[in-house]
Amino acid sequence: MNSDPLIFDLINMISIPSINNFGTNDINLNPENEMSNYFERQLIKLGLEVESCEVANGRRNVWGRLKGTGGGPTIMLAGHMDTVGVDGYDNPFVPKIENGKIFGRGSCDMKAGLSAYLDVVRKIKEEDISLSGDLIIAGVIDEEHRMIGSIDFGTNGPSIDYAIIAEPTNLDLCPVHKGQVLLSIEILGKAAHSSMPENGINAINHMSILLQKLQEYSISLSKRNADKLLGNPSFNVGLIVGGDNACSVPDSCKIDIDRRIVSGENHEKFLDELNEICLAIQQDIKNFKYSISPPFLNIKPLNTPLNSPLMHALQKASDEILGSHVIKAFPGSTDAPNFNCEAVICGPGSLEQCHSLNEYIDIEEIKNAVSIYISAIINLQCN
Numbered sequence: 376m377n378s379d380p381l382i383f384d385l386i387n388m389i390s391i392p393s394i395n396n397f398g399t400n401d402i403n404l405n406p407e408n409e410m411s412n413y414f415e416r417q418l419i420k421l422g423l424e425v426e427s428c429e430v431a432n433g434r435r436n437v438w439g440r441l442k443g444t445g446g447g448p449t450i451m452l453a454g455h456m457d458t459v460g461v462d463g464y465d466n467p468f469v470p471k472i473e474n475g476k477i478f479g480r481g482s483c484d485m486k487a488g489l490s491a492y493l494d495v496v497r498k499i500k501e502e503d504i505s506l507s508g509d510l511i512i513a514g515v516i517d518e519e520h521r522m523i524g525s526i527d528f529g530t531n532g533p534s535i536d537y538a539i540i541a542e543p544t545n546l547d548l549c550p551v552h553k554g555q556v557l558l559s560i561e562i563l564g565k566a567a568h569s570s571m572p573e574n575g576i577n578a579i580n581h582m583s584i585l586l587q588k589l590q591e592y593s594i595s596l597s598k599r600n601a602d603k604l605l606g607n608p609s610f611n612v613g614l615i616v617g618g619d620n621a622c623s624v625p626d627s628c629k630i631d632i633d634r635r636i637v638s639g640e641n642h643e644k645f646l647d648e649l650n651e652i653c654l655a656i657q658q659d660i661k662n663f664k665y666s667i668s669p670p671f672l673n674i675k676p677l678n679t680p681l682n683s684p685l686m687h688a689l690q691k692a693s694d695e696i697l698g699s700h701v702i703k704a705f706p707g708s709t710d711a712p713n714f715n716c717e718a719v720i721c722g723p724g725s726l727e728q729c730h731s732l733n734e735y736i737d738i739e740e741i742k743n744a745v746s747i748y749i750s751a752i753i754n755l756q757c758n
Contacts, residue, residue, distance in 0.1 A: 380497060381741065382477070384417060385490035389470040389479035395457040395519040405433045407516045410456040414489065414514040421496045423512065430516055430527045438513035438532065441496055447508025447756035448536035448684075452492040452748060453525070454485045454722075455518030455710060464732045478735040483724035487736040488541025489514055491723065491744045498749060508756040511535065518710050521672055525710030532714075537685040537755065539748060540711045541722030543729060546697065546744060548689050549705035549720040550679035551604050554636030554712070556645055557672040559629055560585070560653075562617075563664040566626040575624030576662050579617045582628040584660070586612065588652050589632075602637040604704040605676070609635040635708075638678050642670055675712040677705070683717045684755060692750035693721075696743055721747065 393410040396403050411427070415437045418425045423439030430436060438451075458481040461467040467480035477487075492512045499506070511533060515524030562582045567575025593610040601607045610632065617628030634645050649667055657663045679686065681702070693700035706726065711718040723740040 381490055381494040381745065382472075382738065384493050385477060385482065385486060385736075385741070386470040386472075387413065388486040388490060389477070389482050390468055392468050393457050393481065394460050395517060397520050407434055407456045411435045411437050411514065411516070414456065417493050418512060421493065421500065423496065426533075428527065428531055430523055434516045434524070436513065436515045436524050436528050436532065438511055438528075439496075440533070441499070441506070441510040441512075443506040443508040443510070443756065445507065447506060449509045449511060449534065450752055450755060451511040451513055451535045451538040451714065451716075452488075452495060452541070453511075453513040453515060453528075453538055453710065453714065454488040454492065454541050455516070455524065456486075456489070456514045457517055457519050458484065458486075459519050459730045467734075472738075475738050476735040477738060478733065480734055482728075482736045483543050483734050484729040485542055485722060485724075487543075487724055487741050488722045488744070491541060491741050491748065494745045495748045495752070498745065499752075504749075504753065506752065506756050508536070510752060515710060522674065522710055522713060525713035529713040529715045535714055535716040537683075538711065538714045538716050538718040539685075539689070539751065540709055540718055540720045541744065542705065542707075542709050542720050543722050543724030543726050544705065544720055545725055546693065546721060546723060546740065546747065547701040547703055548686065548693065549703055550677070550681060550683070550686055550718075551638075552677045552705035552708060552711070552720070553605050553608070554640070554642075554676040555672060555674045555708035556634045556636060556642045556670050557631065558670045559631050559668040560649070561627060561629040561666050561668070563666070564624065564626045564628070565662075567624040569622045569624060572624050575626070578625045578628040581656075581660065581663050582615070582617060582630065584656055584663075585653065585665070586630070588656060592648070592652060602639075605637045606704070608637045608640060636676055638676050640676075642673050674708045677709070677712045677718060677720070679717045679719055683719075685717050685719055685751070688751040688754035689719055689721060689747065691754055692747045695750055696746045
């Protein structure tokens with residue numbers, strides 16, 4: 376057993392399966408249950424004021440508060456407790472330490488961050504560091520699917536001034552990322568026997584016309600004025616489902632799409648653009664029928680100002696610990712905007728390791744993360 380409590384916590388967390396069920400209820404209604412319990416126990420052991428909130432089907436967000444002396448900002452270190460699946464992964468929940476790295480599902484994304492947070496509190500208490508504001512350590516559910524944990528936390532959780540999210544960035548500072556809108560478009564046709572296609576309306580054929588227009592739309596996005604850090608908005612069709620068999624004219628065809636939003640845009644504008652594309656097709660094809668679903672994921676862009684006190688504190692901390700700092704946009708979407716405060720993504724590990732079948736985290740990088748977080752917290756709120 377490893378005597379370093381940082382490594383001990385991470386090994387224990389990797390050993391706990393917390394695979395997101397992605398809405399498939401027959402797999403596991405409460406995938407984070409054991410992780411929530413473990414994280415809660417560790418927060419209690421550290422002497423924090425611990426709370427939790429059931430979000431759905433017994434799935435709980437858990438957080439602990441280290442009280443400050445008063446007057447300073449409330450800072451949160453937050454991360455998700457769920458992971459992606461393990462199909463094809465050999466021994467994903469058997470942690471292995473080798474060549475300064477820890478291997479296993481969730482090691483990088485993002486149980487390393489959660490274990491680092493616990494070590495931050497441990498070292499602050501051991502070194503008797505006095506903080507003027509409260510420090511909150513939070514574990515949330517469902518980041519890998521619909522982010523219902525962070526959405527609920529932003530609505531029902533405690534008020535936060537600044538948040539650090541330890542998604543893997545190789546400890547680069549990411550104050551921005553694109554928003555993300557996921558939704559479905561369904562084309563409605565009329566079923567008929569394939570020997571008499573003139574009696575039906577082929578939804579797949581109509582969808583092919585829409586797909587061509589959506590490809591043109593995607594290309595047009597790449598020509599819009601780019602955000603300095605975020606770049607251009609983007610669009611992708613990721614799933615298509617239609618028809619029952621080759622001998623029937625399909626009466627339905629559905630696609631799921633992903634639109635990445637940059638600052639200055641919103642999902643309402645995107646929905647208007649989609650509707651305009653479909654209405655234009657309808658002008659030419661009178662029996663073209665469509666429906667656009669409400670978004671089943673709608674994450675705002677993260678847009679923390681570069682002159683934020685949190686950014687200044689993290690830049691100073693990174694310079695102290697690493698000798699330099701890098702500022703960039705985070706490529707994906709995260710829980711960060713849902714917390715409704717200025718937030719920066721900065722965590723150990725590489726995105727290349729996330730969701731891989733040989734996931735690992737560098738131990739030295741986790742320890743550097745702990746030092747950076749402590750230094751940034753002190754910079755922001757120490758008496």
